[in-house]
Amino acid sequence: MFKVIYEIRVSDFFTFLNISFGFAGILYLFQDMYIAIQFLFISALMDGVDGFIASKVGESSLGKVLDSLADIVSFGVLPALMLSISGFFTVAIIFLLTGILRLARFSILKRENFVGYPITASALMVASMFYLDFDIIIVAGTALVLSAFMLSDIEYVKIRDKVILFVVAVVIISTFIVRDAAYVIIALTLLYLVSPFPWRLNQWLIERRRRRLFSRRV
Template sequence: MFLIHKVDTTIKKMKTHLANLITIGNISFGGASIMSTINESYNYAVLFIFIAAFLDRYDGKIARKFNQESELGKQLDSMSDIISFGVAPALLMYEMTLKDYGTIGMIVTVLYIACGAFRLARFNITESNGYFSGLPITAAGAILTVSFFFISIVSAAFYMFLFPLLSILMISTFSLKKV
């Protein structure tokens, strides 16, 4: 009887922390993407961002399924999003396309990261109503990451417009229904 109780308690504890563990996996793959970019392993950097996106898709679902939504989980999710969909894709595409633009390339890249952070902070203090305000950073990061596959057919100058466009869309206030 004691063993059954112990197993049941362990399972309950695991359910309590599962969503946050998935979120930590998200931030870990975002960090791995950054390190891959630094080491010029760009294909791995892209792969790790996609794995982070997969994990990001399910951490909230798991939290809701087990009724484990928390303020800690919300904050942790935003911190992982700024790493995995802000810094990681921005650094990857900066290295691939904007590095040669010098200071202006750095400014455009930092603008994207700053707008992503602003968007996440605004999201965290806003009541959920079934809509996003502005383009979610996960979508912006996905667009940047997918654009990696088109580097050979678009000019680097394209990114001088894409980065600011995504930045503006993230901080804008248009409504987008949550999926």
């Protein structure tokens, strides 16, 4: 009668926590944005734990769908609402729709790495800017740039290194004690955003050298 329950795995419980904290963030957004942002940060932690466990023990088809649905709420709807109540409804819609498209594409593609900038990282950057009281024009502009990167075909490496994940978790937790720790989140997500470009530049230079050598031989 309740067969779906037997398909739930350990990692899915963290997905449920992800969406629960994301929903709590939506509820608190209209009372205290800073608390709402903290709920988003917790959702990101749960998403990270979920992904780490899934990479070790495997992820079911149900789990993959649940993860995408949770991400839509926590990292799509919640930051979009932040943008909307700040007076940027159009930007909010663009951010939400590109995030959903990014997740939909992720669900149907079977890739080792991400295609398009991850919505979790995008939400963390936008939320951190709100958390640090950045000028709303800068936040909205950043959200538009991130929307383009989420929709792009740029490949991003999935971070599985335990040390890196631990450092990111510590930084996120630190924001509850020292708000300025959110600057580190912005720096890390920005570094991740541009990370594919040095590799692409190197590949382009290698290809250019190869063509020159070939043309000389001919």
